[in-house]
Amino acid sequence: MTKLDFMFDFASPNAYFAYKVLPDILQRTGAELVIHPVLLGGLFKITGNQPPMVAFGGVKGKLDYEMLESKRFIERHKLDDFTFNANFPMNTISIMRGLLAAQETGCEKPYIDAVLSAMWERDLKMDEPEVFKAVLTEAGLDAEKIIALTQTDAIKDKLKANTQAAADRGAFGIPTFFVGDEMFFGKDRLGLVEEELMKQA
Numbered sequence: 001m002t003k004l005d006f007m008f009d010f011a012s013p014n015a016y017f018a019y020k021v022l023p024d025i026l027q028r029t030g031a032e033l034v035i036h037p038v039l040l041g042g043l044f045k046i047t048g049n050q051p052p053m054v055a056f057g058g059v060k061g062k063l064d065y066e067m068l069e070s071k072r073f074i075e076r077h078k079l080d081d082f083t084f085n086a087n088f089p090m091n092t093i094s095i096m097r098g099l100l101a102a103q104e105t106g107c108e109k110p111y112i113d114a115v116l117s118a119m120w121e122r123d124l125k126m127d128e129p130e131v132f133k134a135v136l137t138e139a140g141l142d143a144e145k146i147i148a149l150t151q152t153d154a155i156k157d158k159l160k161a162n163t164q165a166a167a168d169r170g171a172f173g174i175p176t177f178f179v180g181d182e183m184f185f186g187k188d189r190l191g192l193v194e195e196e197l198m199k200q201a
Contacts, residue, residue, distance in 0.1 A: 008099075031201070177189070
């Protein structure tokens with residue numbers, strides 16, 4: 001089975017878009033999705049990259065066009081539940097450590113679904129500890145266990161290692177995908193991702 005590696009952070013609305021579209025691609029290609037939790041802020045620091053609002057803030061029309069492309073993507077894929085979070089940008093270190101804890105405890109998918117919905121559909125401030133805990137509890141997850149794991153050195157070190165490994169592999173932002181050694185950046189490359197998955201299958 002061909003593997004699709006997804007460098008992922010909840011901080012990116014484009015990661016939300018990509019995650020929502022991927023199931024159809026995986027079904028068509030028979031590929032296996034492997035989520036790699038990566039801290040976007042750390043990745044920016046390692047690579048010298050900047051958020052688009054900083055990097056392109058002074059470029060006339062650039063950010064407006066990016067918003068237009070997002071609107072087109074939402075309409076094309078019928079992602080009508082999406083809401084741009086009023087608290088953006090947020091510090092996602094706790095929820096990203098939580099994702100690693102969820103992977104360890106076998107609840108990756110319900111965790112991702114719950115946190116993505118909270119971030120990009122329900123407009124919740126997920127860097128508030130009590131909000132984070134409430135979202136997990138509402139989703140039927142063991143919030144106490146997951147949050148306890150986020151405080152362990154093993155989980156903290158794993159997130160740092162994942163972020164460095166992503167940078168070493170060539171990633172500079174989120175969402176980044178790898179099909180074997182082939183790298184693709186951004187939600188707008190998903191068509192190329194699918195072609196590469198078919199080629200390598």
